Amino acid sequence: MSDPTYAQEITLSDLEKSARQYSEAHDELRSIVRDLEDAIQAIKRARYSMLKRSLNKTADRQSALAALITSARHLFVKPRTITMHGVQFGFRKSKGTLDWEDTDQVVKLIRKHLPDQADVLIRTTETPNAKAIEQLPVNDLKRIGCTLTESSDSIVIKATDSELEKFVSKILEDTLEEMEVEPADVP
Numbered sequence: 001m002s003d004p005t006y007a008q009e010i011t012l013s014d015l016e017k018s019a020r021q022y023s024e025a026h027d028e029l030r031s032i033v034r035d036l037e038d039a040i041q042a043i044k045r046a047r048y049s050m051l052k053r054s055l056n057k058t059a060d061r062q063s064a065l066a067a068l069i070t071s072a073r074h075l076f077v078k079p080r081t082i083t084m085h086g087v088q089f090g091f092r093k094s095k096g097t098l099d100w101e102d103t104d105q106v107v108k109l110i111r112k113h114l115p116d117q118a119d120v121l122i123r124t125t126e127t128p129n130a131k132a133i134e135q136l137p138v139n140d141l142k143r144i145g146c147t148l149t150e151s152s153d154s155i156v157i158k159a160t161d162s163e164l165e166k167f168v169s170k171i172l173e174d175t176l177e178e179m180e181v182e183p184a185d186v187p
Helices: 012-071 103-115 117-123 138-143 163-180
Strands: 081-084 087-090
Touching: 012 087, 103 117
Parallel strands: none
Antiparallel strands: 081 087
16 A cells, blocks of 8 residues: 555656656765865965975074073073063973873882872773674673664665765865864974
C-alpha cells in the first residue's frame, strides 16, 4: 500500500531527475569556487613579493631591535620594559621550563621523598578503552553500564568531491606554505 501523503508513487526516474538537478547545481557551485580560487591565486601572486619583502623587513628590524636591547641592558633595570611607538620592548623574567628524562624515576622519587604530596604531584588518569569495550558481548556491556546504540539509515546528499569543504582552510595554509612561513614565525 502506498503512503497517502504522496499523490503518486515515486519512481526511479523521479529520483534520477532530482539527482541530475542537484548535480547541475553543484557543478555551478564548483565552477564559482574554481573561479574564486583562481582569483585568489592571482591576488596572492601579485602581492607575494610585497608580502615576502615586508615579512623579511619586519624580521630584520626585530633582530636589530633585539640586538640593541641586549647591548643596552643598563637602560632596562627599572622599569624592565619600555613602550614606544606602540612597541613594548625590554626584558621580562621568562618562566623556566621543567624537564626530566625518566618519568617513572621521577614518580618513584616523589613517592620516596615526598609521599605526603604524591597525590598532588602525580597525575593518575584512568579512562575506559572504547575500542576494547566494543568487543565485549552485550551482557558484559550491560554489567559495566554500557549500551550499544544500533546503527540506522540516514539520508546522505554529498558531492563526491570535497573541493568546497576544503576551500576556506586551504587559502591560509597555501599562502603561508608558499611563503615558507610557519604561523608561529610571523612577527
